[in-house]
Amino acid sequence: MSKDKREMLAGYVDGELPENERLAFEKELSENEELRAELEEFMTLKEMTGIMSYADLPDEVWENYWQSLYKKMERGFGWILFSIGAIGLLFYGLFQFISELFYNPSVPILVKIAVTVLALGAVILLVSFSRERLFAYKHDRYKEVKK
Amino acid sequence: MCTDRALIMDIQSGDKKALGMLVDKHKKTAFRIALGLVGNKDDAYDISQEACLRVYRSANTYDNSQPFMPWFYRIISNLSKTWLAKRSRRENKMVDVDDASFLLIDSTNPEDTMVKKETAAYVRNALLKLDYEDREIITLQHFRNMSYDEIADLLDIPKGTVMSRLYYARKKLATIMRSYYEQR
Incomplete structure (x- = not known):
C-alpha cells in the first residue's frame, strides 16, 4: 500500500481528513477490497480502545501531590548538603590520618607499612572487581532478555 | 490565569509558588502520559513527580520562545524510557496487566462488563508488547x-509522520490482538 493511502487510512479512521481527501479516500475504498479489510480492522481496534480509559488516582492522592513533591525537593536538598558535608569530612579525616601516620615519628614503622599495604590491597581489589563487573556487563549476551 | 511560560519564568527566578501552580495544572496530564x-x-x-522536579531543576535550560508542553513531554518520555530500560533489566516488578488498574472500562452496564473486561485485558497485554514509539502514538x-x-506539536514531528506512525502502530496492535483471539 502506498504511503499516501496509509496516512489517509489513519486520518480517515480518526476523522482527520479534510472533505476533499475524505471523498477521494471513500472512492478508493469502494474499489479496493484490501483497503476495506484494513479499515474494518482499524475501526474494530478503535471501538475496543474507545471503551477504555486510563486509571486515575484517588482524590486524596492528588490533594497531597504537591506536599509529597515538596518533601522530595526538601529531602533532595538535604541529601545534597549532607553529602557535601560528609565528603568534606571524609577527605579531611583521610588527610589528617595520612599526615599523622607518615609525619608522626612516634607511629611504629610496622604500622605505617601495614596501613600502606592495606590501602594498596584495597585499591587493587576495587579495580579488579570493577573491571570484572564491567567486562561481565559488556559481554552479557542475555542482558536484554527479560527474566 | 498565568500561562505556562509566565510560570516557568517565575520558576527560573526561584519562585516555588509558581512551581506549585504549574504542577497543579499539569500533574494529572503528566501522570496519565507516564501511565x-x-x-x-x-x-x-x-x-x-520526578518530571516536575526536573522542571524545577532545569527551568533555566527552558527556551521561553517554545511552548512548554512539548518540553515537559520530552522530560516525561525520557524518564519513562529510562524506567522501562531498568524494568527490562530487573523485570521482577510486574505491570498492572491483570488487576484492571491500568486501563479501565467505561461501562455501567453489568451485562457487558465481563466481555469488556476480557477485551480490556487483551488490549492491556497487547499495548505492553508494542515498541515504545508505537505505544506512545x-x-x-x-x-x-x-x-x-x-x-x-507535542512530538515535534510532521503531521504526515503522525499518520504513518499511527498506521504502523495500529497494524502491529491489531496483529498482536488477533494472535490473542486465535489462542482463545
Whole structure:
C-alpha cells in the first residue's frame, strides 16, 4: 500500500481528513477490497480502545501531590548538603590520618607499612572487581532478555 | 490565569509558588502520559513527580520562545524510557496487566462488563508488547484523544509522520490482538 493511502487510512479512521481527501479516500475504498479489510480492522481496534480509559488516582492522592513533591525537593536538598558535608569530612579525616601516620615519628614503622599495604590491597581489589563487573556487563549476551 | 511560560519564568527566578501552580495544572496530564507509557500506576506517579522536579531543576535550560508542553513531554518520555530500560533489566516488578488498574472500562452496564473486561485485558497485554514509539502514538491518539496537530506539536514531528506512525502502530496492535483471539 502506498504511503499516501496509509496516512489517509489513519486520518480517515480518526476523522482527520479534510472533505476533499475524505471523498477521494471513500472512492478508493469502494474499489479496493484490501483497503476495506484494513479499515474494518482499524475501526474494530478503535471501538475496543474507545471503551477504555486510563486509571486515575484517588482524590486524596492528588490533594497531597504537591506536599509529597515538596518533601522530595526538601529531602533532595538535604541529601545534597549532607553529602557535601560528609565528603568534606571524609577527605579531611583521610588527610589528617595520612599526615599523622607518615609525619608522626612516634607511629611504629610496622604500622605505617601495614596501613600502606592495606590501602594498596584495597585499591587493587576495587579495580579488579570493577573491571570484572564491567567486562561481565559488556559481554552479557542475555542482558536484554527479560527474566 | 498565568500561562505556562509566565510560570516557568517565575520558576527560573526561584519562585516555588509558581512551581506549585504549574504542577497543579499539569500533574494529572503528566501522570496519565507516564501511565500510558509504563503501564503501572505507582511508577507513573513517581515519574510524574520526578518530571516536575526536573522542571524545577532545569527551568533555566527552558527556551521561553517554545511552548512548554512539548518540553515537559520530552522530560516525561525520557524518564519513562529510562524506567522501562531498568524494568527490562530487573523485570521482577510486574505491570498492572491483570488487576484492571491500568486501563479501565467505561461501562455501567453489568451485562457487558465481563466481555469488556476480557477485551480490556487483551488490549492491556497487547499495548505492553508494542515498541515504545508505537505505544506512545497509540496512547496519545486513542487514550489521550489528541488531534493529529496536537500530537505533531507535542512530538515535534510532521503531521504526515503522525499518520504513518499511527498506521504502523495500529497494524502491529491489531496483529498482536488477533494472535490473542486465535489462542482463545
